[in-house]
Amino acid sequence: MVDARIALDAMGGDKAPRETVRGALEAITRDQKIEVVLVGDTKAVEAEIAAAGGSRERVRLVHASQVVGCGDAPTDAVRRADSSIKRGVDLVKSGEVDGLVAAGNTGAAVAASTVVIGLIPGVRRPGIAVTLPTAQGHSILCDAGANIHCKPLHLYHYGIMASQYARGLFGSQHPKVGLLNIGSEEGKGNELVRETAALFARGIADLNFVGNIEGNDVFNGHCDVIICEGFVGNVVLKTAEGLYEVIAGKLKELALSATAAGHERASGVGELLQKFKQNRDWAEYGGAPLLGVNGLVLISHGRSDARAIRNAILQAARFHRSQALRLMTQDIVASGTTRSQA
Amino acid sequence: MVDARIALDAMGGDKAPRETVRGALEAITRDQKIEVVLVGDTKAVEAEIAAAGGSRERVRLVHASQVVGCGDAPTDAVRRADSSIKRGVDLVKSGEVDGLVAAGNTGAAVAASTVVIGLIPGVRRPGIAVTLPTAQGHSILCDAGANIHCKPLHLYHYGIMASQYARGLFGSQHPKVGLLNIGSEEGKGNELVRETAALFARGIADLNFVGNIEGNDVFNGHCDVIICEGFVGNVVLKTAEGLYEVIAGKLKELALSATAAGHERASGVGELLQKFKQNRDWAEYGGAPLLGVNGLVLISHGRSDARAIRNAILQAARFHRSQALRLMTQDIVASGTTRSQA
Numbered sequence: 001m002v003d004a005r006i007a008l009d010a011m012g013g014d015k016a017p018r019e020t021v022r023g024a025l026e027a028i029t030r031d032q033k034i035e036v037v038l039v040g041d042t043k044a045v046e047a048e049i050a051a052a053g054g055s056r057e058r059v060r061l062v063h064a065s066q067v068v069g070c071g072d073a074p075t076d077a078v079r080r081a082d083s084s085i086k087r088g089v090d091l092v093k094s095g096e097v098d099g100l101v102a103a104g105n106t107g108a109a110v111a112a113s114t115v116v117i118g119l120i121p122g123v124r125r126p127g128i129a130v131t132l133p134t135a136q137g138h139s140i141l142c143d144a145g146a147n148i149h150c151k152p153l154h155l156y157h158y159g160i161m162a163s164q165y166a167r168g169l170f171g172s173q174h175p176k177v178g179l180l181n182i183g184s185e186e187g188k189g190n191e192l193v194r195e196t197a198a199l200f201a202r203g204i205a206d207l208n209f210v211g212n213i214e215g216n217d218v219f220n221g222h223c224d225v226i227i228c229e230g231f232v233g234n235v236v237l238k239t240a241e242g243l244y245e246v247i248a249g250k251l252k253e254l255a256l257s258a259t260a261a262g263h264e265r266a267s268g269v270g271e272l273l274q275k276f277k278q279n280r281d282w283a284e285y286g287g288a289p290l291l292g293v294n295g296l297v298l299i300s301h302g303r304s305d306a307r308a309i310r311n312a313i314l315q316a317a318r319f320h321r322s323q324a325l326r327l328m329t330q331d332i333v334a335s336g337t338t339r340s341q342a
Numbered sequence: 343m344v345d346a347r348i349a350l351d352a353m354g355g356d357k358a359p360r361e362t363v364r365g366a367l368e369a370i371t372r373d374q375k376i377e378v379v380l381v382g383d384t385k386a387v388e389a390e391i392a393a394a395g396g397s398r399e400r401v402r403l404v405h406a407s408q409v410v411g412c413g414d415a416p417t418d419a420v421r422r423a424d425s426s427i428k429r430g431v432d433l434v435k436s437g438e439v440d441g442l443v444a445a446g447n448t449g450a451a452v453a454a455s456t457v458v459i460g461l462i463p464g465v466r467r468p469g470i471a472v473t474l475p476t477a478q479g480h481s482i483l484c485d486a487g488a489n490i491h492c493k494p495l496h497l498y499h500y501g502i503m504a505s506q507y508a509r510g511l512f513g514s515q516h517p518k519v520g521l522l523n524i525g526s527e528e529g530k531g532n533e534l535v536r537e538t539a540a541l542f543a544r545g546i547a548d549l550n551f552v553g554n555i556e557g558n559d560v561f562n563g564h565c566d567v568i569i570c571e572g573f574v575g576n577v578v579l580k581t582a583e584g585l586y587e588v589i590a591g592k593l594k595e596l597a598l599s600a601t602a603a604g605h606e607r608a609s610g611v612g613e614l615l616q617k618f619k620q621n622r623d624w625a626e627y628g629g630a631p632l633l634g635v636n637g638l639v640l641i642s643h644g645r646s647d648a649r650a651i652r653n654a655i656l657q658a659a660r661f662h663r664s665q666a667l668r669l670m671t672q673d674i675v676a677s678g679t680t681r682s683q684a
Contacts, residue, residue: 135588145524148532182487182576190490190573215580219588228577231532234524235574236581238557243582246477246590255409 001195002035002058002319003313005097010040010048011067011084013103014303017041020103021048024287027317028058030310031040034317037097039064040084062087070302073203074107078115085109089116092295094147099296099316101287109297110146110290117231117295120161120329122338125150126292127158127230128299130237136221140166145234151339152195155179155227160335161291161328162225163207168322169315174206178213180232188212192229204335259291287312289319291328344377344400346659347439352382352390353409353426355445358643360384362445363390365651369659370400373634376659379439381406382426386531389525403593404429412644416449425547431458434637441638441658443629445646445669451639452488452632459637462503462671467492468634469500469572470641471507471578472579484633487576495679497521497569501672502677503633504567505549510664511657515549518568522574530554534571574641587641629654631661633670638662646663 008024010017017040024036024098035058038045042063049056066083068076077085085105089112091097091314106128114126126141142158143150146235166175179197181189184283186197189212200209213223218236228236286308302314319325332338352362364469366378377400380387384405392400408425410418419427429446431454433439444451448470456468469485484500485492502566503517524533528539531554541638542551556665560578570578628650629640632661638661642654661667672682 118367135591144562147525180577182490182573212681215577216584216587219585231524232574232577235522235570236577239560239578240557240581240585242558243561244584244589245558247586249477 003033004031004099004320005035005037006313006316006320007037007062007088007091007100008309008313009084009088009100009102009104010038010045011064012105013300014070015091015305016103017044017048018051018305019180019304021045021054022052022306024059024313025049026306027313032058034313035060036313037062037091039091040067041065045202046253050325052218056120062091064149068105068108070105072105072108073152074105074111077105077108077112079283086116087110089113089295089297092297094307098320099298101298101300101309101316103300103309103312104302106299106302107147107163109299113290113295113297115292116194117293117297119125120294120325120332121330123157123161125154125294127154127161128288129162130232130233130288130293131169132165132219132226132237132240134219134221138170138220139221139226140169140223141218141226141228141230141233141237143233144229144237144288145230146290148183150192150229152192152199155192155196155229156199156203156335156337157225157332158291159202159209159225160331162227164324164327164331165289165291165319166224167327168319168324170224172210172224176208176210177225177227178210178217178223180218180226180228180236181214184212184214190272196227204329204331253265254325258261286310287315293323294329296325297338306320343375345375346373346550346662347377347379347443348655348658349379349430349433349439349443350651350655351403351426351444352380352387353406353429354447355642355651356412357647358445359386359390360649361646361648362391363387363396364394364403364648365606365646366438366655367391367394368648368652369398369655373656373659374400376400376655377402378382378655381430381433382409383407392403404433406430410447410450410477413617414447416447416453419447419450419453419454423463423469426469427454428458431455431637431639434639435459437576440662441640443640443642443651443654445642445651445654446644448487448644451641455635455637455639456633459639461634462667463634464674464677465499465503465634467496467652468632470539470630471500471504471633472575473511473629474561474579474582475564475567476561480512481560481563481566481568482511483560483568483569483570483575485572486579486630487572488632489572491533493558494516494534494541497534497538497571498541498545498677500633500672501549501551501567501569502546502673504569506666506673507631507633507661508566509669510661510666512566513564514566516550517552518552518564519567519569520558520559520565520580521554522570523554523556523567526554526556528553534551546673548673548676551618560566589625628652629657636667636671638667
């Protein structure tokens, strides 16, 4: 009956293990074909399950005595052999689970996944693929910060892999892939983007490369997949989050000042703010897969609550069922780039 | 009586010469100590002045028979000797005016300014300093896209120059300077930002360097000056503009749907949207100076209307009166970096 076994680093993130355990229990209630494997301090995890009044059906526990915190070095994830993140990636490597969800120290998750699980043959560096809300629906941006030493081939591979991810996630057969640049015309930008554009232009048949896009296009839904190097992706993502917070704060201020002017008007503004908040929904797609890792690892925000964890687990199950990993691996081979220099 | 003579490329931008001429006339009405020099096709400019019913007091005309459009190559600005942008920078070079405002082809303005006017001694590359609205007020971001081959010394010089600009613009004596990075801890980021941080850390006494900042900090007013390389700055700026448009569009949609629910509530939402729009005000600081050029050149958006042009001219006059150019030049010398390799 179970068709997706998803491990969760129950100790990862600011709100672990309380919110992680609750999120896991919510996920298996939502989707009866998921089994979760909670990795962490068994006593603490059991206490949280009891506190939440959850059953133990489709819940397995794997003990890990150590934790890698947000302030720890990424390499600690490999050095601390009995840490929850290390135990989690071990389960993916051995095939005991179909995927892992990890909130908290992103660098640690990247390091442990790369070292323990390894990369898809031909892929040189993993990239983080985040899902952004847009005017039209959602887009995927890769890389959001795993790789700040990108080469053209890395970015080209992100395009191939993120396209398969978009197919699985959105069901679009020919997801549009855009390269984030500082002008839309051909020949614009620095060496990295110009050489990357050339690789995409002579790329595999399945790829729907639409060329350069500019910052304005990130949130207007122009593309399903947005490719950029990790430094740029990270700054874009955090700038957008920050701007969103500032605008939401201003709207709230204005709504409060509107209250004085009359109850009816305030209620209109309050309703608008509520809808605005729902429209945002950064947490709705709770996880960002590490594309390029030869196994499924989804990273969640360090401040993930139960809802974000739940959504990340549901998304991991969708990713697994879509067979995106197998399809990506085939496409990387088909691209004929697995032996080239980079 | 006149203490600021500001030239305007009357033919630059999508709405020239109509909006440029109107903006210039508005500026001299607002500020009686400004004289404007309208550079362009004299007949067209005179027709616009007549159409606007403006007087010719404190208005001079300089004829230029050619135009460099948005689709033209930056080098055309230098090759077309009788273009309005070339004539404009000539006026700055010769000292006939105290500054130039140019909307339209940014690359052309950068090329003409660099070649004709030259750079401040010791400065290697000009950078565009845009003013961003923040939660607290305004911040300056440099470089917004003039230099996509940044070296640490270029960024360090942007920090020095943008600090003087911030002093003149905001009146803050010790503007906080932050380096845009993908983490706030020391040692984070790629080679460029790490080496740049080291230069700032041992920089001149007057500089108030606060270290690395992340994308979240761009719009929260954490810093007065944000330093980044041109590719990143351009993408950040355009992403923010795009996100803003998407959010404003969503709010409008929600407001329209609210209309059906009752007139009173709709009016509350409409008022909120109006305030929201005012709060945004990208056009309020209509111009972005080209820091590093040994003369004052302010660049405006290609789609500038009369209000944006007016504000750019007013800002150019403020810049001139603040003596920021002289102070920047002194600080560059004081930094002891004018002879080092880069």
